[in-house]
Amino acid sequence: MSSSSTTTTTTRLLMLKASDGVTFEVEEAVATKLGAINNMVEEEGSEDLICLPNVNGKFLGMVLEWCKKHANNNTNSDKGNDEVNKWWDKEFVMDLDQNTLYHLLMAADYLSGTELVDLLTEKVASMIRGKKVEEIRETFKIKSDFLPGQEEEIRKKNSWAFE
């Protein structure tokens, strides 16, 4: 089993099939940037088609686009790599609307793309850090379950944080 993972690092192609039937042909080196795919390839060895019933084609495509860029940047050169990746990551998350961002994040999380999860959660965090409590509830669809008066008490105790 171990031999397959060492000999096929360069050109082996994997087929990834999304929930809506869309398939992607990706180099193994690219797809294994995702922890979940990497585990499957290492443990199961011989299979070329991987079904991902919890990811829609649109978001799987975006996740793979990210993996491809990072895999390429990492093999390309030595020094300015981090800078290139950072710049590219910034572009990647810049114009994402909330809905796309959430679905992409869930896809990345499900596929154990740790670095991508970091990037996307950092983006969500930057969007919500200055928000009001009511806005947070709306953003994450959370209902307040405090008894009357409880919330006011917390606000009063921590009034400095609401300024």
Add this chain to the structure above:
Amino acid sequence: MDTSTTFFSRLFIFFSAYSLLTFFGNVTQLIRSFLPIHHLLRFIPSSTSSLVLESSSQEANNNNNNGEHDDQDHEEESTRDTLPKDLIVNEILSRLPVKSLVRFQCVCKSWRSILTGNRRFIFNHLQRSHNKCVMVKHRRRSPPAVHAVTILSRETNALVRTLPIPLEWRFKSMRVVGSCNGLACVTDQEYSPNPELPIILWNPALNKFRDLPRSLYGSISTTSVKPSHETISRIVHGFGYHPAIDDYRLVRILHSYDEFDVFRIRAEMYSLRSDSWREVEPFGHRIYEATCVASNGVLHWIVFGTGSSQDNEFVLCFDLRYEEFWRLELPDINFYRSGLCTKLAELDGQLGLITYTHHGWDKVVQVWLFEYETFVWENLLSVGPFSGIERPLGCGMYGQIYMEDKTGMLVLYDDNSDDELRRFRLVHADLNTFEVHLYVESFVWEYSKQDQVVEDETYDN
């Protein structure tokens, strides 16, 4: 690899995964809410030529219709346009500044319980904290207050904020004993002979503080442990954290003379976990320099040797876990003869040493790093001579040294910058009242009924 082996190995994986999941069935939810990698994955063979990846998360379970209809998917998307709770809490909230998190306690009950003392969350948040700062304490030259504590960014050197000090009027000569994972321990000047000094624990980002309970040797007249005719000549403190026991601890070392003028050293230790004091076996050398540096769960002070080794200073260490003092040698320099001064400094969690020439207008400064693995002092930096510098105060990022100039201004030397020295005009102090501590904003706090909120009374008027 032949097919039967593949089949059996898959069967094995499937059953082990299945039995594990059944076994942990009830606690899965619990585990997931704590684990940073919060999804358990299982692999199920679907046919001989393809693999299916499934996740155990709830919203994924109702989506097994592999490769079917667009309409359904679209509908599902619109209902799922928010994130799973554990992803929000573990991955997103842990990246937010403390002030936002205090505000978000109001969102719902479960957020409130996570945001008021959940250890796992506090730890995650601390791991992600990357706003590295320094805490600068000094005594002001002009009102409104006597003491000031300023937070500067270690990366940009910009002023982050000036902190309101808890009950500032209580301090005659305030001293920050140490700053560790966002917690600061503050007391009055170490050479004050008054043993009933206030000792407070303070998280400036959380705006919380509380007085520590009275120590064993806290009061000359009221403690039964200590005879009343003793005079305390000096009290030295050290504050640090030991990861293995996950506890913050404060050590007090008291020098005193009894009625026959016999010198005595005592030591006691406070544990935040147990919120109590106990006596520890002291070490028979006097400490003259109050600076204490905590690193790797060990407290360090500089001590002068006595007897035959009188000329030599060494480092007195206290292991916060095993509660033992021991001796560590300084770099092999005769400090007494060379006229060099020494000061311990924290270097990003490691033990560092700054040496500098004491006499004259120009000062040459050297920085050393102690490698705990090899027990070797490594000379990192040798810079200067600088003119008009009073003394070095501490280190910032790699290659940075904070110093105090002869006019009472805070000065930064940066080895990576072309500028000679950078002066912080906002911070102007009485000479020799500066302290510099590494600081990081954190959510660390051991909640208690004695907690108080820091009021910003000093700066209102």
